[in-house]
Amino acid sequence: MIYNLQILRAFAAIMVFFYHSEIYWKDILPSTWFFGLGLAGVDIFFVLSGFIMAATTASRDITASSFLSHRIFRVVPLYWIITLFFTFLFLSGFNPVGVTELTPEYFLKSLFFIPFLRSGAAEPIVTVGWTLNYEIFFYLIFSICLLIPRIQLRHPAVAILILITLLPRFFGFQNFYATYYGNPIILEFGFGIACYHCLAWMEKTCEPNRILPFAAAFLALSLVFLLAPAFTFSGTGASSYFSAFVRPFTWGLASFFIVLSAVSLERAGHIWRRFGFIEIGNASYSIYLIHGLMLHGASKVAKILSSDPLTFALVTTIGALVLSIAAGLIMFRYVEAPLNKSLRGSFTRFLAKPSPSTG
Template identity: 35%
Template sequence: MTTIEKPQEILSLQYLRALAAIGVLLYHRIEIFSIGTHGVDLFFVISGFVMIATTDAKEKTPSAFLLDRIIRVVPMYWLAILAGGLLVLAGIPLHRYETNVVSLISSMLFIPYLNAHGEAWPVILQGWTLNYEMYFYAIFSLILFAPQSLRVWALAACFCVLVALGEAIPSQGAISATYTSPLLLEFLAGTILGRIYGLTLRNVSVLRALIISGLLAAGLFACSYFFGRLAWGGLAVLIVASALTSERLGWVPNIPWLKFLGAASFSIYIFQQLFFTLSGNLFGALTQLSGINFLYLLFWRPMDVVIAAGGGALIYMFIEKPVGRYLKSMRFRDKVVAA
């Protein structure tokens, strides 16, 4: 039986998206913020939550689900790849950006590969997480063929088998390493939270939700004995569950600027490498003009973070939002014409 819930914006998840994106920026520019790299684990858990909660609330066909995800991710990612290529052609080196055809096509199609340095990174380095996201979306779209009550169980079986295969086959290339990674369990954990709380956050009692969330986090902590990174997945589950519970109890205020950063988090995250490069060149030029070595001043790296966050926010406002709105309107128009 399909559950019908009125969709709503979950403020706490937007806030966590914002903190995760800024945390990753801080990690890349200021060494003491090494914990910021685990903003990615938050993103994966949140992604799992959103996918199951939204499809529980409104039934979608696998093709419609995939089209929604493509509209959400592909245009801005391809724009980042294009912008990076233009910088390289203009003589501005971008870290680890490779201009060969295989690297560019593999990156654009979310196919994991090893670059010239032996790293499983696409030309836009942050795109490695999108390789996981799109793989999760592909599998999740197949899960939608199952009855709603069985979907989480089917996903659990699928991901557990894949992770077990990854352990059984130790010698792996970039594709098999990604497609059997223990990080898939973080998406699974998010879907379980999504089923527990639902899109209205009122599916179950607070006490029951907290107990199940605690058990889920404990399971990931136990798995971290074999897969160390999953300890951060367990922490991400506790953070997300705490935030959702707080909102369920009415303790989460509406903070417009933080909500905005959460909405802009994808552009902030995916364009950071480009803005870091532009910022470095800007401060390098100022150094040449003034004779003052800006790259050694204490404020340079914090300013780098501000420039990347601000630049990503501007891209969200003036490109991501209008493009997304246009593509969604075209899709709606196609549905009307087809009807």
């Protein structure tokens, strides 16, 4: 485990939380552009994903089926549980955040990571699940690349396949799926792979005590790229920004340098173990999936407690953040981690079981 990456996961999840809390502050603060920066947490997750996939398969021969099954066991069970819970709430007469309509088609497509338009947006029942559609797409591409016999050829092949998905944009195809999967944000998975190779090169050419200046430079560059679009983007203008190439080449590059800096710092012996951020990072997936529901619930309670706009916003934001982290930690410990371990163990035993022909 690279501890600094777990800490980075924690920060990314909290960033996305604050992005979604902007709605409670926009009528109070004169400007909320800094809330919009929280959306870059998604970009960090994407770069992290590319980096981890490259790092975990670079030095060992892993089969495509083993890789894909492990990723499915990691992502799918908890997502299905949350999707079923949202569906139950909706059918019970409640309105979970982001769910204003529900059909069998929406339900099935949400479960199987098939993008579709709902209320004008390409979002599944669990709204933040749009990122998982891209994650699963990347996993499929990566698993295909694992079929290439020579390990050293796999990661550039993944980058090429990601770039190929952009071709429909240049040829002007109007198909929904071509446009959806051709979103430039998927380049960020490639950035993660490139990040791994940069670090591998640094480890071969630099002594650990010489890495620290590079880490500081990477961190400075990440801040430059993170703040670059600040004057042209606010939290309420995400739709136009999301579809533009500017995102991967600002926030995507910022995430690239943040990941590069985090791993470089750990290689130099600097790990930030304070305030339970490693534990929060472990639970970041659970936190990411449920934070919207926590914000929605906290806002209902805050509305009862106070009619003052500032108090309402503070109670909602702080209360939802505490609830998201607490619930995420509980879900990780008692649901996510045990499920993942059990499914992986079952799959391993299934593969080890001798076939009838071998006795």
